Amino acid sequence: MELWHTHLLREKIDQDSLLVQGNRACALGALDAGVRFFAGYPITPSSEIMETLARELPLVGGVFLQMEDEIASICACIGASLTGEVALTATSGPGFSLMQEALGYAVISEAPLVVVNVMRMGPSTGRPTTPSQGDVMQARWGTHGDHPAIVLAASNVADMYRLTMAAVRFAQRFRTPVTLLADEVVGHMRESFSPELAGRYRLTSGDFDFTETYIHPEMVREVHPHQLGALRHPHVTGLIHDETGFPTNDPKKSEQFLYELHDKVVHHRDELCLYDIKNEGRGRVCILAYGSCARSARAALRLAEQEGLPVEVLHLYTLFPLPVEIVQKVARRVEFMLIPELNLGQYAREVRKMAENWTTVVSMGKVDGTLIAPQEILERVEELVGKYESI
């Protein structure tokens, strides 16, 4: 434990207390997961990730590059990735938009890397210092063409640390870029937490095994360079290619390639879809939430319990690949799924596709730059339960 959490535990302010800023926790998670390459361009509200790594990476023999923009940043990360490093970059909406083309290049060249997007209000420059969840579908479909996506969402400072580690692990195992979404509140907040207790995640295949053997800095160093050295003439391309790495126009091979790219992620939902359920099996209304809205949902659950309202909370840490199994399992037993999010219902549409055969999916979007208050959620729950009573 001590060795594994080296960088995090250095932040301890006394024997057993830790108070870390979300963005800093992300940087520490990257360091503790073995990330030794960062290239980026600063942008509010993600800059502290870059700031921390600028100071810390050189001290552990890593490489830190401030690039001229976000396009160059992600391209530098892809280059590092091809040499066997797990690279990380951090940005916010405007920068994430610039990264989209190269993100597709990372997908097709199967370059493992992590992109952290600390979301702020958009579109465009939007409102840099306010939280948002407006980039959820961009994280899924921002780059063109059919492609897989692994997208995680952090709701607190402990998540920023542990999900960064999980993102590194997923990138490495599935050889694909992984996006970690946070928002301004989670990125900028300072929060006390215990590394031993915080952020326990569940998988449909069991508990998320976050032990030293799961991910260890030394393990990351063993990622094999992409094709380099494997062939006499290593070749990396953004064109559809066959097993030699060279382009192909063969319809059969093209189809096979795209299916492999897609299936390697989607067929491993049982080890990718992290979630947590509160008050499991006791709700008629399930509040499905992620990111900072999951905190509002948990607080709303407490209020609902005081009023004797039957509510459970499904907190998703993995947004993509879609956690079909767990969403459908819960959908089968509840009458309503209520989805509070800081956008106009982006993820609610995904949930509707998964769950509408069994339950009524209710979207609750908010785009004024403030968080959704627990009381607002409670009022919606009361409305839904009341509606049911009157039928």
Added chain:
Amino acid sequence: MRFGGSGGQGVILMGVILAVAATRDHRQVVQTQSYGPEARGGYSRSDVIIARSPVDYPQLIGLDLLVALSDEAAHRYGGLLRPGGVFIFDSEMVPDPPALKRASFGIPFTKLALEETGRAQTANILTLGAVAGLTGVVSQASLEKAVLSMVPPGTEEVNLKALGCGLGLVAEEWRR
């Protein structure tokens, strides 16, 4: 609790130092902030939630303590104070404080800081001392350690002096 003022007064640092001190007191703490896009001027605020169990909703719904270093902050946030809450303000920056029917203390922090340390920049640390002294929200020992760990190197002595001055303020002298 909320610290409100304008950019450049060290309002966010006050919240962070208080959060560190409360963490040292083994509490569960969340500190958030909100500020305009300007580097100086514009509004700035720092919120701290101190609890015995992990905090779910990270933003303030009502206030138990408001520290206002600008007139705008006093008037904008004063109404959020709960019954039994405490209102502390800089009496020079807030010449016309809202009448709140809450325990109120008006203290000329910047003036006191200038007199005590010769540096107006220490007003935020002096204010923190006053907050701890008047409310007991964090222990003096934890606050002192937190200040020492957060202020720029070389300014420890002058900041400790400001802190001591704040801690020593007598409630009855400043009650409004």
